[in-house]
Amino acid sequence: MNAIGPVEPGEGTRDQPLHTEATGGSAARPLVLFYRAHRRAAHGALAAALLLAAGGYLYASRPPAVHPVRAELPFPAQTVDVSYLGEAAVPPGARPHSFAFEVLLGVESGPAVTVTRVTQPYDGLSVASTPPPPFRTTPGAARKVVVTMHVTECGKVPKDAGLPFLDVTLRNARAIQVQSFILGPRYARDLSHALQVACSNDFA
Missing domain, CATH: 1.20.5 (Single alpha-helices involved in coiled-coils or other helix-helix interfaces)
Structure with missing residues (x-):
């Protein structure tokens, strides 16, 4: 008898899980x-x-390296000396109520020093110098400088200058410094006298 039923898999052909190891x-x-x-x-x-x-x-925030050659050089204020020589003639063309002094600026040692500015502490005075800044002085040399002062407002200058000084900005190969030079009692006396002459009506 012929019969048609479900196909049975042959030997060795039954369904097997497909490599359960794969999971x-x-x-x-x-x-x-x-x-x-x-x-x-x-x-x-x-x-x-x-x-x-x-x-x-760390590289960006590191402190700047000091150049070994510059570190061995002295600061300009350590090598410069300024001394007072006395009153000087007022340069031609100076404004009224002006007076002048002469100082000697010397550089003892180290590299050359450049003066970039000369000022003083009183608001009522303006300052100019001959030679005008910037000017340079070599080591072992000295330079005479005429400092001319002009009274701009008598009410802002002292009648008697007790301990006046000059502020000088110095530069050399090591650094830039502002140094105050006290020029002594003779300079204080001459400055007080010059101020009294320039502002005689105000001080009377």
């Missing part, structure tokens, strides 16, 4: 290892980036 066995290990390797590489790259950023910050 949890040895076939999954390459994927896990691949993932772990990439994760380690990402962590390593992040750590390297953080180290580079920290190194860049």
Whole structure:
């Protein structure tokens, strides 16, 4: 008798689970290892980036290096001396209520020094010098400088200058400094007299 029924699989052809190991066995290990390797590489790259950023910050915030040659040079104020010589003739073309003094500026040693500015502490006086700044003096040499003062407002200058000084801005290969030079009692006396003459009506 012929009969048609469900087809039975032949020997050795029954359905088998398709490599159940693929979901949890040895076939999954390459994927896990691949993932772990990439994760380690990402962590390593992040750590390297953080180290580079920290190194860049430390490099940018480091203190400036001192040039060894400049560090051995003296500061300009250590090598310059200014002394008072006395009253001087007022340069031609000076304004009324002006007077002048002569000082000697010497550089004892070290590199050459440039004077970039000459000022004084009183608001009612303006200052000019001959030669005009900037002027340069070499070591072992001295230069006479005529300092001309002009009274701009008598109410802002003292009747008696007790301890006047000159502020001189000095520059050499090491640094720039503002140094105050006290020129002594003779300068204080001559300055007080000049101020009284220039502002005689105000001081009377």
